[in-house]
Amino acid sequence: MATFLHSTRNKRLYPALHLAAHTGIRRGELAGLNWGDLDPSNARLSITRSRQAVRGVEAAVKTRTSRRCIDIDHTTLDTIGRWRRHVTKEGAHLTGPTPMFLNTNHRAPAPDSFSQLFTRSIFPNRPPVHQVSRPSTHTHASLLVAAGVPIKVVSERLGHAHPGFTMHTYQHILPEMGAGAARKFAQLIDTAGR
Numbered sequence: 001m002a003t004f005l006h007s008t009r010n011k012r013l014y015p016a017l018h019l020a021a022h023t024g025i026r027r028g029e030l031a032g033l034n035w036g037d038l039d040p041s042n043a044r045l046s047i048t049r050s051r052q053a054v055r056g057v058e059a060a061v062k063t064r065t066s067r068r069c070i071d072i073d074h075t076t077l078d079t080i081g082r083w084r085r086h087v088t089k090e091g092a093h094l095t096g097p098t099p100m101f102l103n104t105n106h107r108a109p110a111p112d113s114f115s116q117l118f119t120r121s122i123f124p125n126r127p128p129v130h131q132v133s134r135p136s137t138h139t140h141a142s143l144l145v146a147a148g149v150p151i152k153v154v155s156e157r158l159g160h161a162h163p164g165f166t167m168h169t170y171q172h173i174l175p176e177m178g179a180g181a182a183r184k185f186a187q188l189i190d191t192a193g194r
Contacts, residue, residue, distance in 0.1 A: 001139050008121050015083035016101045016114055017121075017136070019045075022076045024140030024158050027111040028052060029066075035084070036096030043077050045070045047159060051111055066159040145170045 001021055008014050020030050028050035037046045047068050072080075080100075088094060092106045099108035118136075137158060144154045155166035 001143070004121065008117075011117065011121070012104070013101060013109070013114070013117055015079050017118065018079045019072075019076060020114065020136035021140060023070045023072060024137045024144075025070070026050070026137055027114045029159075030101065030114055031099075031108060031111040033100040034097050035094050035100055038080065038100070039069075040077060040081070043072050043074065045072055051108065063159070063161055065156075065161050068156060068159050070157055141166065141170055142173055145173045 005014075005018060005021060008017055011017070016030055019025070020027070023045065025045075025047060029047050031051035032049040033045070033047075034049075037048065038044075039046070047066065047070065050066075083101075084094065087102055087106070090106070092098070092102055101109060103109045103113070141154050141158055144157070145151065151167050151170075152163045154170070155163040158166065160166045
């Protein structure tokens with residue numbers, strides 16, 4: 001992911017790719033973000049709507065758990081701040097309901113634009129038919145689970161209805177973690193027995 005982000009840093013919509021990678025939000029949620037959804041003083045982002053690929057229709061997110069606040073790190077907050085200054089210099093008038101990410105015509109890109117940008121960046125010589133499905137969401141979750149972040153926290157960041165769904169989806173990462181837990185438990189017993 002770090003290599004991908006480094007290689008795409010000069011793309012116009014790099015801030016969107018950065019945000020997706022660091023939060024795991026889906027492309028429709030990314031397309032549905034408005035400036036009013038960002039709380040810079042608390043470094044949080046509210047996910048309340050999603051823009052659909054069909055005719056760019058915007059709607060509330062599907063479930064109660066999909067409606068959520070995500071904490072963001074300060075590097076991501078700085079990246080978004082630089083993006084805001086950039087589009088303001090271009091002449092975009094930004095208010096609370098203005099879409100966060102804008103194309104060169106200062107219109108919100110369709111959710112497919114983010115997928116296409118990702119696919120073109122990863123597979124520059126492949127025909128545009130090949131689409132990679134939700135790469136940032138899966139990578140974000142996989143890295144967090146592998147790092148030992150509790151499943152409930154990962155589930156809440158992704159807006160999953162239940163941590164069990166997250167566990168089931170990312171269980172392939174857990175076997176190695178289970179072996180580590182077994183070793184850690186054995187060390188605890190061994191230490192207590194001395």
